[in-house]
Amino acid sequence: MDASLPTDASASAASDHVFSVERHDELQLSHEDRKRITERTKWVLDSPEPPGFRQEILGSIKNVVCSQKNNKRSSSQPPLAWVVAFLRSVFPILSWARDYKASMFKDDLLSGLTLASLCIPQSIGYAALAQLNPQYGLYTSVVPPLIYTTMGTSRELAIGPVAVVSLLISAMCSKVINPVVDPTSYTKLVFTVTFFTGAFQALFGLFRLGFLVDFLSQAAIVGFMAGAAIVIGLQQLKGLLAISHFTTKTDVVSVLIAVAKSFHTSWYPQNFILGCSFLIFILITRVIGKKNRKLFWLPAVAPLLSVIISTAVVYLTRADEHGVKIIKHVKGGLNPSSVNQLQFNSPHLKESVKIGLVCSVIALTEAVAVGRSFATVKGYNMDGNKEMIAMGVMNIAGSMTSCYVATGSFSRTAVNFFAGCQTAVSNVVMAITVLIMLQFLTGLLYYTPVAILSSIILSALPGLINYTEACNIWKVDKLDFLACAGAFFGVLFASVEIGLMVAIAISFAKIILNALRPRVQELGRLPGTDIFCEVDQYPVAQAVLGVLIIRLNSGLLCFTNANPLRDRMLNWVAEENGKEDIKSPISGIILDMSSVTNIDYAGILALEEANKKLLSGGIKLTIASPRWQVIHKLKVAKFVDKVGRDCIFLTVCEAVDSFVGSKFTGPGNC
Numbered sequence: 060m061d062a063s064l065p066t067d068a069s070a071s072a073a074s075d076h077v078f079s080v081e082r083h084d085e086l087q088l089s090h091e092d093r094k095r096i097t098e099r100t101k102w103v104l105d106s107p108e109p110p111g112f113r114q115e116i117l118g119s120i121k122n123v124v125c126s127q128k129n130n131k132r133s134s135s136q137p138p139l140a141w142v143v144a145f146l147r148s149v150f151p152i153l154s155w156a157r158d159y160k161a162s163m164f165k166d167d168l169l170s171g172l173t174l175a176s177l178c179i180p181q182s183i184g185y186a187a188l189a190q191l192n193p194q195y196g197l198y199t200s201v202v203p204p205l206i207y208t209t210m211g212t213s214r215e216l217a218i219g220p221v222a223v224v225s226l227l228i229s230a231m232c233s234k235v236i237n238p239v240v241d242p243t244s245y246t247k248l249v250f251t252v253t254f255f256t257g258a259f260q261a262l263f264g265l266f267r268l269g270f271l272v273d274f275l276s277q278a279a280i281v282g283f284m285a286g287a288a289i290v291i292g293l294q295q296l297k298g299l300l301a302i303s304h305f306t307t308k309t310d311v312v313s314v315l316i317a318v319a320k321s322f323h324t325s326w327y328p329q330n331f332i333l334g335c336s337f338l339i340f341i342l343i344t345r346v347i348g349k350k351n352r353k354l355f356w357l358p359a360v361a362p363l364l365s366v367i368i369s370t371a372v373v374y375l376t377r378a379d380e381h382g383v384k385i386i387k388h389v390k391g392g393l394n395p396s397s398v399n400q401l402q403f404n405s406p407h408l409k410e411s412v413k414i415g416l417v418c419s420v421i422a423l424t425e426a427v428a429v430g431r432s433f434a435t436v437k438g439y440n441m442d443g444n445k446e447m448i449a450m451g452v453m454n455i456a457g458s459m460t461s462c463y464v465a466t467g468s469f470s471r472t473a474v475n476f477f478a479g480c481q482t483a484v485s486n487v488v489m490a491i492t493v494l495i496m497l498q499f500l501t502g503l504l505y506y507t508p509v510a511i512l513s514s515i516i517l518s519a520l521p522g523l524i525n526y527t528e529a530c531n532i533w534k535v536d537k538l539d540f541l542a543c544a545g546a547f548f549g550v551l552f553a554s555v556e557i558g559l560m561v562a563i564a565i566s567f568a569k570i571i572l573n574a575l576r577p578r579v580q581e582l583g584r585l586p587g588t589d590i591f592c593e594v595d596q597y598p599v600a601q602a603v604l605g606v607l608i609i610r611l612n613s614g615l616l617c618f619t620n621a622n623p624l625r626d627r628m629l630n631w632v633a634e635e636n637g638k639e640d641i642k643s644p645i646s647g648i649i650l651d652m653s654s655v656t657n658i659d660y661a662g663i664l665a666l667e668e669a670n671k672k673l674l675s676g677g678i679k680l681t682i683a684s685p686r687w688q689v690i691h692k693l694k695v696a697k698f699v700d701k702v703g704r705d706c707i708f709l710t711v712c713e714a715v716d717s718f719v720g721s722k723f724t725g726p727g728n729c
Contacts, residue, residue: 185225248411616655616662
């Protein structure tokens with residue numbers, strides 16, 4: 060590595076040459092230029108200390124609980140005014156409700172009623188998917204939407220049970236307690252899982268830990284959703300074929316084997332014909348609604364119409380006596396308290412926490428993605444941290460009022476949006492409508508065919524499979540597509556948990572790979588400018604003779620990549636100085652650290668070792684554009700004292716000035 064560097068015997072002479080050139084170059088700089096560079100270097104070195112870990116945590120909590128403008132309350136502000144501001148921050152409804160008008164309520168009323176017509180049959184179907192009694196799906200469409208309306212920041216997000224989360228609960232909770240053998244204990248487990256789901260979501264928002272949700276990349280979500288959609292669809296064969304004994308596993312092989320075995324026992328094709336007929340009806344109304352936006356309400360009310368018509372057909376023809384499977388009794392009334400059913404002393408507490416964590420991440424990912432997409436269309440910002448807190452509080456409250464995990468539904472949110480909702484009041488209208496249904500109309504659901512619920516769930520699944528985005532992921536990043544495919548096949552052929560773990564493992568592997576092998580690029584000056592860019596990207600960029608300018612394209616210089624970066628830099632110098640046709644040997648290195656946002660102790664040690672080896676070869680190391688945390692840690696570790704205060708520069712241009720004496724007065728480096 061050091062063969063092409065000057066030996067120790069010649070190091071002194073080479074060093075004298077470097078610094079004699081430096082003194083000669085300084086003569087080419089005017090007194091004003093040297094003063095300007097020195098002053099700007101002081102800006103870098105004399106910057107205040109960045110906030111510590113404790114300050115960042117406390118500041119995060121304060122910023123979430125109180126809006127930024129209320130954080131610094133003047134001493135003259137009355138306490139009551141501060142309390143009002145605090146309440147408005149925690150409950151956004153207190154802010155937008157002041158401007159609410161009667162004309163807006165008309166739109167919200169129509170949207171809410173349309174939403175309820177879709178929500179009622181879907182909630183019953185998703186409860187069945189979660190292996191819960193039908194009323195629990197309806198309960199989940201009452202309390203959580205009401206709480207979200209007061210604390211949420213999205214105007215369009217429709218809250219309630221969703222297919223993917225229902226599948227998660229069914230797949231994971233049924234492995235702990237069999238819902239067929241012990242349905243009461245299973246229901247208690249689901250309530251406990253819902254509580255921990257809300258607790259994790261609230262903590263994510265309170266401590267600004269939303270980045271944890273981002274570990275499940277968009278590519279992984281696309282694959283997971285597509286795999287889950289197929290699994291959910293296969294699960295509906297139980298309802299469509301009226302299979303009594305079905306597998307509790309979710310992988311495609313086990314489900315197909317269970318279906319094949321069912322053909323050898325008694326089954327009734329009437330269920331399949333009835334379910335498929337109304338599935339075709341729902342899909343046709345969806346096509347009509349897409350072609351004619353004025354008929355947006357048709358696909359929204361189609362599931363409810365299917366329930367009403369099919370229930371009437373079964374009742375009038377007594378089809379239940381001829382093999383058509385029906386829901387039978389649905390418990391009505393207000394949400395009963397389930398506080399006493401939360402099992403914090405259960406032997407399954409560990410499993411409850413684990414399932415709650417998984418559900419919290421998936422539920423948040425879906426809700427935030429859906430909410431932000433529609434907020435962008437409407438042109439307003441949705442506060443992600445407040446959304447997490449709102450989701451957390453509503454699920455904690457839901458776990459105490461006989462609800463299971465609720466989140467934002469894409470299909471119902473789209474219906475809410477196209478129905479013209481103005482505010483979250485549409486959720487209130489929907490919740491009240493469902494409550495009226497629970498109070499007075501549950502008896503009408505007795506003859507509702509189970510096959511209809513399966514067809515309603517099947518009709519919502521195409522929206523979960525995003526072929527276009529999967530193709531775009533393949534074109535843009537093959538490693539991202541690997542995470543997408545891993546999640547898809549993991550869910551499809553193993554289990555929901557395996558699919559998630561595979562996707563997260565691949566995503567982490569990508570992060571680690573990028574951290575271990577960060578790109579190190581040589582910079583050159585664009586002709587006629589003082590802009591320094593990557594030579595590989597801009598072939599016209601000209602290298603500075605005798606100076607190697609390197610940019611570290613990594614956000615973190617740490618133990619995982621510090622030594623490879625050090626070796627890469629030293630090898631680069633050795634290769635450059637070892638060339639036979641070299642015009643001017645490397646006498647200085649400028650390390651552009653504008654991309655490095657933080658550094659750890661291993662990174663500082665690597666810089667110190669590199670500096671020692673370079674100095675032994677008569678090569679000067681300078682640092683340009685260090686970020687706030689980086690320069691602070693370099694000062695604390697005494698690295699600045701070791702390398703010299705005159706080796707720290709605000710820009711690459713000024714670092715080049717110190718070597719070659721050329722004066723650049725442009726806008727800076729890119």
